[in-house]
Amino acid sequence: MHCASCAVTIERALTRAEGVARANVNFALGRALIEYDDARTQPDRLADVIRKTGYEPITASARPMDADAHGPHHHPRSHPIAEHPSSPKPHMDAHGPHEGHGANGGPALAEPIIATILTLPLLATMLWKPSFGTLGGRDAVDAIALAIGWLIVVIFGRMFHVSALRAIRRGRANMDTLVSLGSLSAIAWSTYAFFRGGDLYAEVAGTIVTFILAGKYLEGRAKSRTARAIESLLALHPSIAHRVEADGAILDVNPVDLALGDRCLVKPGEQIPADGVVIEGGSTVDESMLTGEPIPVTKEKGDAVTGGTMNTSGRLTISVTAAAGQTTLDAIIKTVERALMAKSPVERLADRISAIFVPTVISLSLVTLVGWIAAGFGTGEAIRHAVAVLIVACPCALGLATPAAMAVGTGAGAKRGILIKEGTALEAAHRIDTIVFDKTGTLTEGKPSVTDLIEHVESGADRMDLLRIAAALERASEHPFANAILRYVESSAVAGIPDDRISSFHAIAGKGVEAKIDGVRVALGTEAFATEHGIRIPDDLTKTASALRREAKTIIIVTRGDSVIGGIAAQDRIRPESAEAVQRLLDLHLRVALLTGDHLASANAVAQSLGIRDVYAEVSPTKKGEIIASLQQEGRRVAFVGDGINDAPALAQSDLGIAVGTGTDVAIATGEIVIMSGSPAHVAEAVMLSRATFHAIRQNLFWAFAYNAIGIPLAAFGFLNPMVAALAMAFSSVSVLGNSLRVARRMKRGTERRS
Numbered sequence: 001m002h003c004a005s006c007a008v009t010i011e012r013a014l015t016r017a018e019g020v021a022r023a024n025v026n027f028a029l030g031r032a033l034i035e036y037d038d039a040r041t042q043p044d045r046l047a048d049v050i051r052k053t054g055y056e057p058i059t060a061s062a063r064p065m066d067a068d069a070h071g072p073h074h075h076p077r078s079h080p081i082a083e084h085p086s087s088p089k090p091h092m093d094a095h096g097p098h099e100g101h102g103a104n105g106g107p108a109l110a111e112p113i114i115a116t117i118l119t120l121p122l123l124a125t126m127l128w129k130p131s132f133g134t135l136g137g138r139d140a141v142d143a144i145a146l147a148i149g150w151l152i153v154v155i156f157g158r159m160f161h162v163s164a165l166r167a168i169r170r171g172r173a174n175m176d177t178l179v180s181l182g183s184l185s186a187i188a189w190s191t192y193a194f195f196r197g198g199d200l201y202a203e204v205a206g207t208i209v210t211f212i213l214a215g216k217y218l219e220g221r222a223k224s225r226t227a228r229a230i231e232s233l234l235a236l237h238p239s240i241a242h243r244v245e246a247d248g249a250i251l252d253v254n255p256v257d258l259a260l261g262d263r264c265l266v267k268p269g270e271q272i273p274a275d276g277v278v279i280e281g282g283s284t285v286d287e288s289m290l291t292g293e294p295i296p297v298t299k300e301k302g303d304a305v306t307g308g309t310m311n312t313s314g315r316l317t318i319s320v321t322a323a324a325g326q327t328t329l330d331a332i333i334k335t336v337e338r339a340l341m342a343k344s345p346v347e348r349l350a351d352r353i354s355a356i357f358v359p360t361v362i363s364l365s366l367v368t369l370v371g372w373i374a375a376g377f378g379t380g381e382a383i384r385h386a387v388a389v390l391i392v393a394c395p396c397a398l399g400l401a402t403p404a405a406m407a408v409g410t411g412a413g414a415k416r417g418i419l420i421k422e423g424t425a426l427e428a429a430h431r432i433d434t435i436v437f438d439k440t441g442t443l444t445e446g447k448p449s450v451t452d453l454i455e456h457v458e459s460g461a462d463r464m465d466l467l468r469i470a471a472a473l474e475r476a477s478e479h480p481f482a483n484a485i486l487r488y489v490e491s492s493a494v495a496g497i498p499d500d501r502i503s504s505f506h507a508i509a510g511k512g513v514e515a516k517i518d519g520v521r522v523a524l525g526t527e528a529f530a531t532e533h534g535i536r537i538p539d540d541l542t543k544t545a546s547a548l549r550r551e552a553k554t555i556i557i558v559t560r561g562d563s564v565i566g567g568i569a570a571q572d573r574i575r576p577e578s579a580e581a582v583q584r585l586l587d588l589h590l591r592v593a594l595l596t597g598d599h600l601a602s603a604n605a606v607a608q609s610l611g612i613r614d615v616y617a618e619v620s621p622t623k624k625g626e627i628i629a630s631l632q633q634e635g636r637r638v639a640f641v642g643d644g645i646n647d648a649p650a651l652a653q654s655d656l657g658i659a660v661g662t663g664t665d666v667a668i669a670t671g672e673i674v675i676m677s678g679s680p681a682h683v684a685e686a687v688m689l690s691r692a693t694f695h696a697i698r699q700n701l702f703w704a705f706a707y708n709a710i711g712i713p714l715a716a717f718g719f720l721n722p723m724v725a726a727l728a729m730a731f732s733s734v735s736v737l738g739n740s741l742r743v744a745r746r747m748k749r750g751t752e753r754r755s
Contacts, residue, residue, distance in 0.1 A: 054166035112213040115156040119210040122203035149202030157209040173358040182390035189383045236308040241273035256324040266316040274307040275327045276318035283314035361393040368716045388715035401700030404740035409693030412744040417676040425672035428656045429690030438642035439596035444572040450488035452569035461565035472497040473524045549601030577681045584684035625649035
């Protein structure tokens with residue numbers, strides 16, 4: 001594709017095709033993402049739709065993408081036109097109908113070089129015209145210049161003419177139409193003037209094609225750099241796996257051939273071939289490609305490992321837990337691809353403008369031609385100015401302004417462990433003015449430990465009863481405090497209660513759990529959970545609990561029947577980097593708040609140590625979403641950062657959901673940005689990345705509009721030579737791409753300064 005209008009044409013055709021729910025065509029990446037109902041259409045039919053627009057979808061091998069969580073018959077299905085070459089499923093890249101091109105649809109290097117060599121003599125004649133006599137009664141130098149001009153226009157400009165012709169046959173116009181009309185008009189008038197007398201513009205025609213070829217080559221190179229976000233991730237796929245056979249033999253295989261349950265040996269210095277769990281050995285693993293954190297993580301028996309990460313020291317034997325195409329790395333690549341393909345409102349606006357831009361420019365060129373002739377100037381002069389209008393008005397810079405910056409920003413985030421699931425998330429993030437954090441597992445480590453037991457002697461229960469009941473209730477719970485209690489009970493060698501004595505287990509999100517032991521109701525949870533059932537909290541326990549909360553400890557009340565038998569205090573340590581993370585957000589002039597289901601005293605203790613003023617405590621999961629909504633009603637644009645199932649309502653309600661990658665699958669699925677390392681320090685980076693990306697987009701759009709707003713009138717009123725117009729047009733696209741690439745460099749410099 002040579003311009004944004006090409007992408008719009010393909011996208012419109014795909015969107016109108018039967019069975020297609022949505023189609024996005026990205027000009028910067030040369031890719032299309034199609035969401036379709038596979039009961040009504042198939043990829044080969046979609047490929048035919050692309051062909052009918054005059055473009056050829058390129059087929060290549062790719063990893064399976066349909067075997068996702070929805071199963072093989074999910075409707076509608078997304079068919080990404082960009083896959084990893086590791087298995088036999090085809091994919092499509094929509095390229096234009098041009099042969100002999102380099103990467104991203106640009107010309108091969110030889111073409112602009114040869115065209116430049118041929119153009120130099122034409123440019124020389126503008127400064128000094130030698131005399132070689134006549135040829136057939138005509139000036140020999142003019143005859144040679146005309147021949148060279150035709151050679152350049154016909155041979156090296158053929159791609160533009162073929163594309164323009166196919167576009168016209170389909171009742172549309174694109175950037176190639178402008179180039180074709182401009183160069184052919186100049187060379188055709190020069191031929192007429194050669195035989196009938198008048199000024200020749202052979203050098204104009206030749207230079208137009210040469211400059212645009214050179215610009216397209218540079219643009220193609222720059223576009224390939226913007227596409228490296230995906231390519232760099234694809235390169236992380238392991239190339240070999242040492243599969244341990246049943247007889248103990250070790251067989252080297254391609255990682256895509258691994259199946260669930262296969263055992264693999266991972267040697268020091270090798271990539272882990274697939275997601276798995278360690279079943280033998282111990283080592284440290286560099287997970288920086290996944291989390292952005294440079295410090296290797298210790299892995300021992302029972303620990304999970306991720307395919308693509310690097311084993312740095314010891315030998316590991318792992319059991320494969322994810323098949324090819326379904327690994328964590330594959331999911332990340334799939335997410336990045338979708339993020340790059342998703343169009344933000346500002347990008348769709350640019351696409352709409354690009355779609356009507358070319359017909360408008362052609363009309364302005366005709367008006368210019370007629371206007372100069374009506375003003376009494378010669379036809380040759382009128383053609384020269386009309387051609388300049390055609391050439392200077394290129395929608396490429398406009399079409400590249402948003403997707404190029406988005407691609408670079410998304411790639412830069414992926415390298416830092418910031419997974420941007422939707423391209424629109426970047427646009428939302430740069431508008432955020434309030435960041436609301438969940439506490440447990442987000443600002444804290446999410447691994448609490450029991451610190452105190454509060455016995456209520458008058459209840460008749462002792463310490464062992466308290467722990468046995470708590471362990472019975474927490475056995476089926478997924479709450480972080482449940483694990484803390486179970487670990488404490490295990491270390492205390494307390495005998496458990498048999499399962500056949502426990503019945504009617506029920507968990508109430510954000511409050512607690514309850515069950516029956518030998519027919520008697522027992523419960524564990526917040527004080528409010530106990531009082532809701534008419535159970536009075538003893539004064540001595542209330543006093544002790546209040547003192548512990550001021551130490552940032554969480555208190556869990558255990559009840560049996562209609563009385564309290566005691567309490568358990570647990571503490572979740574604050575992450576070492578949380579204070580710095582909050583300060584960085586405050587430095588970015590953002591309001592920071594803490595939202596938790598924990599008791600107000602514990603929440604205040606954590607908030608005070610981190611410098612957070614706004615605290616919302618004792619909040620149920622549904623109430624979390626309501627609080628986010630209330631902040632939005634105040635006119636605030638809110639981002640919520642969370643990691644748990646109970647955070648999903650707040651993540652969904654917020655303007656931007658940021659999920660911690662070490663949290664639950666539900667939170668990760670709901671969030672629009674995922675912090676893979678789990679570190680809150682990356683939240684500020686995500687905001688800075690979005691601001692840098694949209695700063696680049698605003699700059700790109702400004703210069704793209706300004707370039708045309710200034711260039712077209714100058715060309716129409718005769719102040720811009722067509723050759724200069726061609727050079728300026730080529731430079732505009734390259735400058736937009738170069739400005740977009742600055743986003744990655746800016747983020748890299750910021751990271752280096754902080755380290």
